[in-house]
């Protein structure tokens with residue numbers, strides 16, 4: 329018996345894990361199967377081919393890594409004891425990070441890595457613990473990666489000591505999206521051979537992402553974000569240059585070793601160890617839904633959700649944590665609250681009174697922001713429910729909001745911009 333039961337649907341607006349669509353839930357609701365039977369390699373083959381489309385690559389090699397997930401359970405526990413969600417086990421994206429780093433680099437290698445929020449901080453912590461020589465470029469939380477500093481570091485690096493650039497495309501803690509096309513341009517301007525490693529955990533399948541066009545060498549995501557699956561699968565995609573680098577990379581790796589996968593790819597059996605059968609069928613269903621809607625339509629939908637949320641925040645008279653328009657995120661909005669309000673109280677109230685799950689402020693912005701996740705399998709009317717809830721909560725906690733103001737601003741924009749549903753035209 330679920331003693332947290334509340335009638336109706338929970339309004340899940342944390343920036344991952346996100347809602348799982350019904351067809352995906354149904355596709356996963358099945359018994360285990362022998363993964364060595366012909367059915368699973370046949371299914372895996374289609375997945376490996378189709379998953380490349382979400383990275384917009386034809387030349388990349390994907391790895392679907394079973395990284396067991398407890399993030400959601402921990403999030404609930406952390407919520408109850410009012411801790412920051414990021415302190416305990418982080419797995420799906422975290423495993424994908426480790427896979428990207430250890431397969432392409434050797435201990436002591438110099439990396440330029442951008443610190444702009446909690447997730448870039450955690451990735452940098454992993455890079456340091458894996459004994460890379462990390463050159464951290466820090467920005468104020470709410471700002472994007474400082475690419476002028478990148479340019480000056482590359483210009484100064486005539487000896488080509490920088491082996492990789494690590495960047496989080498969308499910093500989920502602050503709602504900041506970095507300009508990856510610009511990173512590529514800077515690398516090209518200096519003809520610098522550094523590998524370009526990108527965390528696309530809260531961007532891929534929701535924001536514009538072009539692995540081949542932007543010359544990304546390793547891109548990664550996690551199943552529980554825009555793919556709208558349960559936690560548990562990290563997906564990493566390696567360029568030919570990254571695969572080449574993996575032949576000489578000396579970092580110790582076992583579970584994450586691409587080579588083990590490649591051996592099994594060659595044999596046509598695909599799995600060096602037992603995959604989650606349910607997740608594979610779920611991924612098939614999730615990709616089918618994305619392709620039926622059309623990836624570019626999915627990205628456009630996220631554009632509308634992001635814009636509508638930002639218009640609501642403005643109408644409430646509150647500020648977005650993201651400091652400039654060029655960095656705003658269409659998958660998560662971190663809303664700054666006035667100093668006399670504790671943003672954790674907003675999140676607590678949301679859950680206790682309105683059955684709405686919002687994201688806490690993490691680390692440096694704890695207590696200062698609450699986050700509205702608007703990614704994955706979500707539509708505009710669902711978002712309006714969340715925005716209406718936030719207005720009531722803001723009033724509950726003593727902020728003088730005009731009820732309906734944010735919803736009206738969002739509706740005015742959405743009513744003019746929602747297209748017909750692609751599959752129903």
Ligand SMILES: Cc1ncc(COP(=O)(O)O)c(C=O)c1O
Nearest residue numbers: 418419420421422447500529530
């Ligand atoms: C941008 C980003 N990178 C990495 C992670 C870590 O992912 P996980 O918790 O699945 O290990 C997250 C989690 O929210 C994230 O938002």
